[in-house]
Amino acid sequence: MxxxxxxxxxxxxxxxxxxxxxxxxxxxxxxxxxxxxxxxxxxxxxxxxxxxHTPGRERTKLNDTEWKALTIPLTEKGEFSSCSSYSLKWEGEGSQVDASYIIYNDTEACGNSWDYxxxxxxxxxxxxxxxxxxxxxxxxxxxxxxxxxxxxxxxxxxxxxxxxxxxxxxxxxxxxxxxxxxxxxxxxxxxxxxxxxxxxxxxxxxxxxxxxxxxxxxxxxxxxxxxxxxxxxxxxxxxxxxxxxxxxxxxxxxxxxxxxxxxxxxxxxxxxxxxxxxxxxxxxxxxxxxxxxxxxxxxxxxxxxxxxxxxxxxxxxxxxxxKEDLSLIHAFKYPKLRRNTIILFFHSFACYLTYGITLLSINILSSNFFLSHFVLSAFELPSNLLGWIFTHYLGRRFTLFSTILLTAIFSAAACFCIHDKWALLATVGFVKLFSTQYIYILIVMMTEILPTTVRATGYAWMTVCGLFAMMIAPYPLKTELGGLFPYLLIIGIMMISLLVGWPLPETIGLPLPQTFQDSETLDEGRPLKTWIHHWNSSKYSSQQVKG
The missing domain is CATH 1.20.1250.20 (MFS general substrate transporter like domains)
Known part of the structure; x- marks a missing residue:
């Protein structure tokens, strides 16, 4: 039986x-x-x-490029403005070819017509x-x-x-x-x-x-x-x-x-x-x-x-x-489990926001969206294999904290690459690599911290926290605070994540918790200041293992 x-x-x-x-x-x-x-x-x-779109080019002998250079002002970066044009006044009548016109230095909004x-x-x-x-x-x-x-x-x-x-x-x-x-x-x-x-x-x-x-x-x-x-x-x-x-x-x-x-x-x-x-x-x-x-x-x-x-x-x-299934709300009756669950939800928000910002960064190479997306996607390939190896041998907490730190480091590096598109693409690629690894590690830890009765529900709610972050991810990329803001935001969130995640227990080598009490006692016999990994995990058993 x-x-x-x-x-x-x-x-x-x-x-x-x-x-x-x-x-x-x-x-x-x-x-x-x-x-x-x-x-x-x-x-x-x-x-x-x-x-x-400035109408009237056909009334001149200018080609499209010359007409654009004549009617569209340059920004401070030396690029053509996307949303304004010079004021233009025609002196000829009707569709007269080579008519006289005057272009003023003052600019005006596009109205409802653009060229692209x-x-x-x-x-x-x-x-x-x-x-x-x-x-x-x-x-x-x-x-x-x-x-x-x-x-x-x-x-x-x-x-x-x-x-x-x-x-x-x-x-x-x-x-x-x-x-x-x-x-x-x-x-x-x-x-x-x-x-x-x-x-x-x-x-x-x-x-x-x-x-x-x-x-x-x-x-x-x-x-x-x-x-x-x-x-x-x-x-x-x-x-x-x-x-x-x-x-x-x-x-x-x-x-x-x-x-x-x-x-x-x-x-x-x-x-x-x-x-x-x-x-x-x-x-x-x-x-x-x-x-x-x-x-x-x-x-x-x-x-x-x-x-x-x-x-x-x-x-x-x-x-x-x-046994009769209990809801996730029941987990909040246990202090440590409640704390760990809330921390997991916060980490889900942090890693998915970072991932969302990098996912939407396909305009880094504004002249080649497809190459930007391909390069950033390819950077994800080693992330989960590395995550699996590191969590298996170096422990969950060490891999989590080192991944967060590396995400912050490459985000800081991106701040110095704003004016070099290829260097920026490479550094953001590493941010995407480690943010993907961050997601993988988080899923592993969630599976090993929450008890069997609410593991699927906890996974769903953690995903919702992440999706909420993905929903707001486009807006840091569109603020008037400049191109540095998304990476400074990621650095700040990663630093908070390091502090918030400290109480999470190391679960390497432990059986999956079956009950709420098992989850509550995961960290017993495992000091947070001790690096527990593959080679010493058997020395640090919890009450769950002893029982």
């Missing part, structure tokens, strides 16, 4: 062929699809170089709807609405999947939501419609990623879960690099919006093959369906296939012995 579902699953294989195929054919592809979808919006919201560079983009939201100058923030509003939709969806859809629909059904619900609310954006032109549609489509985003990830994670042995997360992140990064190529080949926002439906359609191909999580089936008393999945796992892994009647009896006994 198995003690729990983990014990039963280990009997039929929790690290065999079945799990390897699930990682390769479910986790990696769905992470790729979702990342591609999420990054396509960055190119749709791009604002290319633009300047006021088509060197990279045929069209974007800005060029299609005239979202330039005072309306340039409209693109950020639409992006923020999409992220807000992810926040709302993360708060609503996963809990519904936990209680009613299951992971599999909710995955396909999110696919349907993504398709239904992404397609219409191509035909609506007003800002309000774009905001509403992007918000509704955004509700599917995080759930579309989380559901298949949880299905696979819940049939994996604990030792392989971190590696599965690492491979998922790698697949995500490869998709980001691939998106740069897609946007370069198809530089039109409406076509990119239609292409963003393709990943959802590909996810629909899982309808026949994606199983439900056997843990969810067991928790909801669906014994026969749970037995079907366990038997399939045993067959694929080459384990002895159990008798259905004996397996169902064993599952019934496990179901009867399960």
């Amino acid at each position: 198995a003690r729990d579902f983990d014990d039963l699953l280990s009997r039929y294989g929790n690290d065999g062929t079945y799990q390897k195929w699930m990682i390769a054919l479910v986790i990696c592809p769905t992470a790729f699809f979702v990342a591609m979808n999420a990054n396509l919006i960055l190119f749709q919201m791009a604002v290319p170089p633009h300047w006021c 560079s088509t060197a990279e983009f045929t069209s974007t939201w800005a060029t299609e709807y005239g979202w330039f100058c005072e309306k340039e923030e409209y693109s950020n509003y639409v992006y923020s609405a999409s992220v807000l939709g992810s926040c709302i969806g993360t708060l609503i859809l996963p809990p519904i999947s936990d209680k009613y629909t299951g992971r599999r059904a909710m995955f396909f619900i999110s696919v349907f939501v993504g398709i239904v609310f992404t397609l219409p954006v191509v035909w609506f032109q007003d800002l309000t419609s774009h905001i509403i549609l992007r918000l509704l489509a955004g509700m599917a985003f995080e759930t579309n990623y989380q559901m298949p990830y949880l299905i696979v994670l819940e049939v994996l042995c604990p030792e392989k879960r971190a590696m599965a997360a690492c491979l998922s992140f790698v697949s995500w990064t490869v998709a980001m690099c691939f998106t740069s190529l897609v946007a370069w080949l198809v530089p039109r926002w409406d076509y990119l919006a239609l292409i963003s439906v393709v990943p959802y359609l590909l996810c629909g191909l899982y309808w026949k093959y994606l199983p439900e999580s056997p843990r969810w089936l067991l928790a909801h008393g669906k014994i026969s369906e749970c037995a079907d999945v366990v038997i399939k796992i045993a067959k694929v892994n080459g384990k002895p296939v159990p008798s259905r009647s004996e397996l169902e009896l064993e599952l019934v006994l496990l179901k009867n012995n399960q």
Whole structure:
């Protein structure tokens, strides 16, 4: 008789062929699809170089370049102004060619007409709807609405999947939501419609990623879960690099919006093959369906296939012995667990804000958005492998604090590279590398600090804190405080994170906490001033281990 579902699953294989195929054919592809979808919006919201449209060039013998140099003033940086032009007065009548004109030194606003560079983009939201100058923030509003939709969806859809629909059904619900609310954006032109549609489509985003990830994670042995997360992140990064190529080949926002439906359609191909999580089936008393999945796992892994009647009896006994789930609110009754949970939420905000700022920095090379995005995406590739190695050998706390410090150091370096675009791109790339590693470490620590009964809910709420930060990430890049402000902001947040994160316990070498009391006593026997790592973790046991 198995003690729990983990014990039963280990009997039929929790690290065999079945799990390897699930990682390769479910986790990696769905992470790729979702990342591609999420990054396509960055190119749709791009604002290319633009300047006021001054009519009348055809009445002169000047070419476009000469006319622009004559009618558009230069800024203090020696660049053409984006939102003003010189006043011009014509002395000729009608459409007279080579008419006389006078250009005054005083400037005026563009009005509602602009010219823009088509060197990279045929069209974007800005060029299609005239979202330039005072309306340039409209693109950020639409992006923020999409992220807000992810926040709302993360708060609503996963809990519904936990209680009613299951992971599999909710995955396909999110696919349907993504398709239904992404397609219409191509035909609506007003800002309000774009905001509403992007918000509704955004509700599917995080759930579309989380559901298949949880299905696979819940049939994996604990030792392989971190590696599965690492491979998922790698697949995500490869998709980001691939998106740069897609946007370069198809530089039109409406076509990119239609292409963003393709990943959802590909996810629909899982309808026949994606199983439900056997843990969810067991928790909801669906014994026969749970037995079907366990038997399939045993067959694929080459384990002895159990008798259905004996397996169902064993599952019934496990179901009867399960404890009633408690909400995350219950965690706040425990002082240390409450403190650690709040710290994790703050760290999620800090790392996602940093990641969001670097993600939106595709205009560092203003002459090549695609190359900027590709380089910044490529910098993420080593982050999760390094994070996995460092957390495994050097400990969670040491890796967390060193990652935060390195993020701050490269942000400081970026302040000295403002006038050198290539140097700035390289330093921001390292900021993105370490902010991605920061996210990975945080997920590992959250998994090992929160008890089993609220681990999924805690993950969802931590994600919401991060998505809220992503929602406001565009605005530090658009302030009048100058190009230094985003990096100074990151430095300040990282310094606060170092201080705030000090009380977090070191969890390397400890079993996952099952109960709230286990989480409360994680740091017993583990001094915060001691560096605990792979080679000495066995010397510092907690009350949980002793018990």
